[in-house]
Amino acid sequence: MSATAARAAAPARRGARFDPRGLVLPLLALIVWQLWALTLPHDSPAPSPARVIATFIELVRSGDLPSALAMSLGRVIAGFATGLATGVTVGVLMGAFRPVRRVLEPIIESFRPVAPMAILPIAILWFGTGTPAAVSIVGYAAFFPLLVNTVHGVSRVDRKLVQAARTMGVSRPRILAKVVLPAAMPSIMLGARLGMSVAWTAIIAAELAVGSKSGGGNSGGIGSMMFVFYAYSVDLNGIVVCMIVVGVVALLIDQLFRAAEARLLPWRQ
Amino acid sequence: MEKTQTGAKPASRDGDGPANAAPQRPGLPAMLLEIPGVVPALSFAGFVALWWAGAAWNGNSIQLPTPPEVFGALVSLARDGELFTNAGLSLSRLIVSMSIAVLIAVPLGFWMGLSETLRRYVDPTIELLRPISGIAWIPLALFIFGVGGVLPVFIMTYVAFFPLVMNTFAGVRGADPKLVAAARTMGVGRLRITARVVLPSALPTIMVGVRLALAGAWSAIIAAELIGAPTGLGFAIEWYRELLASPKVFAYVGVIAGVGYLADLALQWLQRRLTPWTVGGGLS
Amino acid sequence: MQAVENAKLRLKDVTKTFIAPRTLKPTVAVSDVTLDIMRGEFVCIVGPSGCGKSTVLNMIAGLEAPSDGTIFMDDRPISGPSAERGVMFQDYALFPWLTVQDNIGFGLRNGTPGHSLSAGEIKDRIEAHIDLVRLRGSEAKYPHQLSGGMRQRVALARLLANGPDVLLMDEPLGALDAQTRLILQSELLRIWGETSPTAQRKTAIFITHDIEEAVFLADRVVVMSRHPGRVRALLDIDLPRPRNEHVRTTQRFGELSEEIWQLIRDEALEAIA
Ligand SMILES: Nc1ncnc2c1ncn2[C@@H]1O[C@H](COP(=O)(O)OP(=O)(O)OP(=O)(O)O)[C@@H](O)[C@H]1O
Ligand SMILES: [Mg+2]
Numbered sequence: 172m173s174a175t176a177a178r179a180a181a182p183a184r185r186g187a188r189f190d191p192r193g194l195v196l197p198l199l200a201l202i203v204w205q206l207w208a209l210t211l212p213h214d215s216p217a218p219s220p221a222r223v224i225a226t227f228i229e230l231v232r233s234g235d236l237p238s239a240l241a242m243s244l245g246r247v248i249a250g251f252a253t254g255l256a257t258g259v260t261v262g263v264l265m266g267a268f269r270p271v272r273r274v275l276e277p278i279i280e281s282f283r284p285v286a287p288m289a290i291l292p293i294a295i296l297w298f299g300t301g302t303p304a305a306v307s308i309v310g311y312a313a314f315f316p317l318l319v320n321t322v323h324g325v326s327r328v329d330r331k332l333v334q335a336a337r338t339m340g341v342s343r344p345r346i347l348a349k350v351v352l353p354a355a356m357p358s359i360m361l362g363a364r365l366g367m368s369v370a371w372t373a374i375i376a377a378e379l380a381v382g383s384k385s386g387g388g389n390s391g392g393i394g395s396m397m398f399v400f401y402a403y404s405v406d407l408n409g410i411v412v413c414m415i416v417v418g419v420v421a422l423l424i425d426q427l428f429r430a431a432e433a434r435l436l437p438w439r440q
Numbered sequence: 441m442e443k444t445q446t447g448a449k450p451a452s453r454d455g456d457g458p459a460n461a462a463p464q465r466p467g468l469p470a471m472l473l474e475i476p477g478v479v480p481a482l483s484f485a486g487f488v489a490l491w492w493a494g495a496a497w498n499g500n501s502i503q504l505p506t507p508p509e510v511f512g513a514l515v516s517l518a519r520d521g522e523l524f525t526n527a528g529l530s531l532s533r534l535i536v537s538m539s540i541a542v543l544i545a546v547p548l549g550f551w552m553g554l555s556e557t558l559r560r561y562v563d564p565t566i567e568l569l570r571p572i573s574g575i576a577w578i579p580l581a582l583f584i585f586g587v588g589g590v591l592p593v594f595i596m597t598y599v600a601f602f603p604l605v606m607n608t609f610a611g612v613r614g615a616d617p618k619l620v621a622a623a624r625t626m627g628v629g630r631l632r633i634t635a636r637v638v639l640p641s642a643l644p645t646i647m648v649g650v651r652l653a654l655a656g657a658w659s660a661i662i663a664a665e666l667i668g669a670p671t672g673l674g675f676a677i678e679w680y681r682e683l684l685a686s687p688k689v690f691a692y693v694g695v696i697a698g699v700g701y702l703a704d705l706a707l708q709w710l711q712r713r714l715t716p717w718t719v720g721g722g723l724s
Numbered sequence: 725m726q727a728v729e730n731a732k733l734r735l736k737d738v739t740k741t742f743i744a745p746r747t748l749k750p751t752v753a754v755s756d757v758t759l760d761i762m763r764g765e766f767v768c769i770v771g772p773s774g775c776g777k778s779t780v781l782n783m784i785a786g787l788e789a790p791s792d793g794t795i796f797m798d799d800r801p802i803s804g805p806s807a808e809r810g811v812m813f814q815d816y817a818l819f820p821w822l823t824v825q826d827n828i829g830f831g832l833r834n835g836t837p838g839h840s841l842s843a844g845e846i847k848d849r850i851e852a853h854i855d856l857v858r859l860r861g862s863e864a865k866y867p868h869q870l871s872g873g874m875r876q877r878v879a880l881a882r883l884l885a886n887g888p889d890v891l892l893m894d895e896p897l898g899a900l901d902a903q904t905r906l907i908l909q910s911e912l913l914r915i916w917g918e919t920s921p922t923a924q925r926k927t928a929i930f931i932t933h934d935i936e937e938a939v940f941l942a943d944r945v946v947v948m949s950r951h952p953g954r955v956r957a958l959l960d961i962d963l964p965r966p967r968n969e970h971v972r973t974t975q976r977f978g979e980l981s982e983e984i985w986q987l988i989r990d991e992a993l994e995a996i997a
Contacts, residue, residue, distance in 0.1 A: 192557075193564030200565075277480035278487050284700035286659035288666060288674065289693050292681035296503055296689070334787050335817040339886055340807030340836030349834050353821045372573040376663045379578060380678075394575075401579035410579045414572055421571035438821045438866040 218407040223415075226408040235396070240416065243374050243392040246302055250309025251370045257310070258317025258366065259359060265318075266325025267351060279318065287312035287373045291380055305377045305392070312373035313366035320365070324358025325351055357436055364428040371421055393417065505687040513687035514694065522676075523691075527699055530661055530672040533589060534703065537596035537657060538650075544597075545604035545653075546646065552605070553612025553642070554634070566605060574599035574660045582668050592664035592672065599660040600653035607649025611642030647711045654707060658700045673699070732890065732927040733761040733784060737793035740779050753779045755952035756793070764925035766916060768938035769946045770984060772991045776953025777931045778814055781892050784929065785811045797890070807836045810888030812896045814931075816879040818867040824878050825863040828853050831886040853881040856911070872899040880908070884915055891916070891928040898933065906969070909940055918966045935988075939980045940967060947987045957987050 201220050208219030230236035265272040265279075287308050298304040328351050336346045352359075378394025393413055400409035473479055488507050495506040505513075517523040552559040574595045585591045615638045623633045665674025673696050680688040740754040754776040761767050769777050782788040784795055786805040795802045797809070805811075810831075818827050829850045832838035838846055854863050857877035867875055876899045883891065896912075897905045917925035932938050938945045942961050949956040961980060963971055971977055 190560050190564075192560045195561055196565040197568060273479045274483045274486075277483050281697060281701070284655075284658070284704070285693060285697040286662045286700070288659065288662035289677060289696045291666065292677050292689050293693065295681060296684075296686060329817070331813055331815065331817040332819060334785075334805070335811065335813060335819075336830070336834070337787070337805040338785050338807065338809065338811040338892075339831030339834070340805075341831070341834045345834050349830075350819065353819070356821070372575055375573060376575040379575065380663060380666055397576070397579045401582055407580065407583060410583075414576045414580065417576040418568075418572035421573065425571070436821070438868065440868045 216405055216407050218411045222408045223411045226406070227412045227415075230409065230412060236393075236412070236416065239391065239393045239396045240420070243378065243394065244420075246305045246392065247309055247367075247370050247374045249302075250306040250374070251313045251367055253306065253310035254313030254317055254366055254370065255363065258314045258362070259321050262318045262321025262359075262362075263325055263347070263352070263355075266322045266328075266355070267347065272322070272326075279315075283315055283319075287369070288376055288380065291377060294377075295381070300381045304381065305374060308377045309370045309373050313370040316365035316369060317359070317362040320358045320362025321355060324355030324362075327358075328354040357432075357439060360428070360432045360436065364425065364432070367424055367428060368421065371417075371424060375417055502684050502686050505690055509687040510690040510694070513685075514691040517688060517691055523695060526671065526673050526676045526692075527695055529589075530592075530665065530674070531699060531703070533592050533672065534596060534654070534657060534661060537593045538600055538654060540593075541597045541600035541604055541653060541657075542650070545601045546608050549605040549608025549646075550612055550642070553609045553615075554638075559609070566602070570602050574656075575663050578664060578667055587668050587670060589669060589671070591668040592661050592674075595660050595664040596657040600657045603649045603652035603656060604646075607645050607652070608642065611645030611649075612638055614645060615641040644711075644715045644717075647707075647715055651704060651707050651711070654703055655700070658696075658703065662696060730762045731760040731799075732763040732765070732797065733759075733929075734796040734799075735759040735761075735780075735784075735793070736796070738780070738783060738790045738795060739792040740776070740783060740788065741791045752952035754783075754790075755954050757953075757955050758793075759946065759955060759958075761927060761929065762943075763927055764917070764922040766913075766925075766928045766930065766941055766943045767946060768930045768932055768942035768944075769948060770932060770935060770938050770988065771946075771948030771953075771956075772950055772988060772994075773933075775948040775950040775991075777948060778894055779953065780948075781811070781894050781929065781931060784890075785809055785892050787811075807831065807886055808888055809890040809892055810883045810886050812879050812883040812891075812893045814894040814898075816867075816875050818875055818878055818882075820867050823864050823866055824859055824870070825850050825854060827867070827878055828881045828885050830882065835886070837886040837888075849885055853885040856884065856915075857881040857908075873901060873904060876900060877908075880912075889926060891926055891930075893928070893930045895931050895933065897937065905937075909937060910968070913941060913967065935981050935984045936972065936977075938984065939963070939977055940972060945980075945984060947984060949988075949991055959984065 205220045208215075208217060208222070211217050227236075261275070265275055290308055290311050291304070294304040294307050298307060332350050332354060333346055336350045341349065374392065375394040375397075378392040379398050381395065393416060397410055397413045400406040400413070491504075492507050495501070495504045498504045501509060514523070548562070552562060577595060577598060578591070581591050581594050585594060619637050619641060620633060623637045628636070661672070662674040662677070665672035666678045669675050673692060677689055677692040677696070680686075680692065735757050738754060738757045739752070742751045742753055743749070744751070757780060769780065771777055779788065783790050784802070786802045786809065802809075819830060822830065829846060832841065832846045832849060841849070854860055857880055859874065859877055859881065862870065862874060867878070870878065876896065880893075880896055883893070883896075897908055900908065915926075916928050930938075930941060932941075939961055945959045945961060946955055947957040947959065948954065959980065963974070963976060963980075
């Protein structure tokens with residue numbers, strides 16, 4: 172009942188907020204950009220809105236863009252799943268058992284400022300320049316938001332709820348599964364959303380960097396595609412197409428996770 | 441009075457036992473663990489031991505150098521001064537881009553908070569750009585700026601812009617209307633209200649935005665330098681990777697974490713100075 | 725000394741001291757409580773706010789350990805919580821992610837009370853308890869969609885559905901309107917087993933601030949006092965059972981209420997001064 176309410180609320184709010192004034196700036200930018208592009212000589216590599224659209228259609232038709240996108244998404248999903256499994260497991264252990272937390276926290280905290288990109292050279296050393304390196308970086312990036320939010324959620328579970336379950340003769344493992352985990356779910360879902368968003372950023376970075384540093388080997392994926400456009404075919408329109416695709420995918424991922432939250436957590440006020 | 445077996449008081453309660461049990465006198469080892477810093481030191485020792493054991497077992501110092509090798513590399517890089525040059529360069533790029541981002545984003549966010557009209561014009565554009573990560577700008581920015589120091593600064597400024605503008609806006613919007621009204625009733629003018637009431641109440645949120653922006657920027661600089669700069673920590677780490685000088689790669693990873701951590705500590709200090717009323721303020 | 729054979733619960737010199745985590749400052753919440761509660765007895769605890777009523781209840785539940793002294797159930801020391809002693813918490817402790825019916829069925833599905841029941845029997849039991857607390861029509865709602873009184877009834881139904889031997893209730897009817905409250909008081913007596921022989925009754929401990937509620941329900945009223953929390957007096961309520969609304973108008977009912985009021989009056993006044 173509240174599930175439908177929650178699902179209905181979000182689009183309604185967004186619909187009500189639509190305001191044509193918001194389009195002024197983007198449209199103006201597009202027009203200025205197109206006019207500027209028209210003043211350039213015909214063989215200039217500079218991108219223009221018209222050519223970006225043409226390139227987009229061409230890339231979709233040739234199947235290059237869909238296959239690169241599928242490659243990147245596959246890697247993100249694999250890496251995210253790794254980060255999800257490890258982050259939530261370690262997070263639950265740290266949140267539920269103080270000694271675990273006390274021992275692991277200093278180490279986790281000192282790895283947190285190590286950017287995923289700083290791990291890239293190590294990942295290349297360990298896994299080469301293919302998919303495993305990319306997946307491990309994505310997993311590393313997704314791990315921290317998931318871990319931190321899981322720990323937060325689990326350690327904040329209302330003690331009374333755990334006590335109530337104990338007075339009903341519920342076993343420890345079952346309390347973890349049936350009380351602690353559901354109670355921490357809003358935090359975990361938030362961690363998943365944040366984790367997925369950094370994972371998507373990380374895969375682009377990883378593919379871009381692998382493309383740029385591994386002697387030009389095309390490792391596939393949309394980041395790699397961007398690098399090929401930059402370094403070999405000098406196709407700025409292609410680069411802009413990729414940028415837009417990256418942004419749209421990020422937006423869709425975010426919306427997907429928000430919808431999942433509303434659906435899976437109908438009990439939140 | 442009957443002396444029943446008071447000893448029957450459930451003595452051994454495992455972790456399952458009720459909380460707040462009678463305070464029992466902890467033994468000496470347990471007391472040592474309570475001294476601040478002891479547990480972190482022990483877990484670091486454990487971590488280094490594991491790493492060392494793993495490296496010894498692996499036996500390939502290109503894949504996984506031992507702790508002494510990495511420490512030796514760190515010392516030699518420091519002795520050369522190379523480490524400080526690169527760290528200094530990255531740090532100065534960070535400071536420049538953070539400054540630019542603050543100068544643009546904070547006034548913009550502030551103005552958006554005060555003017556609904558401006559927000560209606562600008563907000564959708566920000567929301568359109570935000571999903572395009574800073575990293576995705578690198579190839580295009582390489583064309584525009586070429587390989588060099590400008591590229592990382594551009595990328596970091598872009599990355600830092602969004603948390604700053606959004607937190608500033610949220611802080612201004614979140615300024616307690618009752619405080620503003622109270623100031624109004626005291627005959628305080630608009631400008632003064634903005635400076636004396638809105639700014640202070642938005643400041644904690646802005647500071648959180650600054651810390652988020654710094655974390656994001658520091659993460660992006662590695663990618664930017666790694667791909668598009670001939671200097672800096674990100675460049676150095678990749679340079680030694682290509683030379684298969686793993687101890688130096690690992691040493692630089694440590695430095696990146698260290699500088700990022702210190703920069704955040706500095707901001708936390710600033711946060712306490714600027715907004716002392718927010719105890720334990722903010723992140724994480 | 726007393727008729728120990730029939731004691732379901734025995735509290736022996738029970739003291740509870742809380743130690744503040746940082747300052748290590750001790751607070752004596754309960755001091756030297758000695759009390760025998762008979763099998764099938766309905767005991768109400770009254771006393772000013774902060775006198776340690778909830779603390780006593782939590783210790784009987786096994787959720788807190790006494791700092792000193794021992795609590796026995798059936799002559800065995802209590803060492804932790806068990807489904808034999810069901811608790812209804814002062815703030816309900818409903819699971820916010822479960823609907824009314826799933827909250828009521830939580831113990832049956834996950835804990836020891838449901839071990840010998842089939843899925844169908846569990847379902848029937850949940851349905852019966854939804855009706856019992858008159859929540860038909862709201863069984864698919866989440867706790868945040870309920871009023872305070874409805875939440876309280878869910879908590880009561882959850883407690884009863886688990887069929888515990890001992891009912892530990894912390895102000896279970898506090899948030900209800902006066903009419904519902906009176907109805908549920910009678911209902912509670914019926915569920916406890918007022919019309920059955922003493923041997924078949926459950927053992928109930930019931931905390932309340934409402935003196936007349938205590939007199940109406942209890943076989944015995946424990947009056948507690950503050951600083952530190954002690955048992956100040958024990959009163960036998962010699963009103964005949966089964967009780968109905970009529971008992972409230974009797975002279976004896978008034979006398980007993982007055983007596984309890986006199987006992988806690990000074991402290992109650994002091995507490996608000
Ligand atoms: N976990 C705890 N830590 C420290 N002190 C506590 C704790 N629980 C209770 N106390 C203290 O013990 C005393 C008794 O508390 P308790 O909750 O048992 O009172 P109560 O009689 O149930 O009050 P009320 O009628 O308001 O519910 C109070 O002074 C309270 O501050
Ligand atoms: Mg209480």
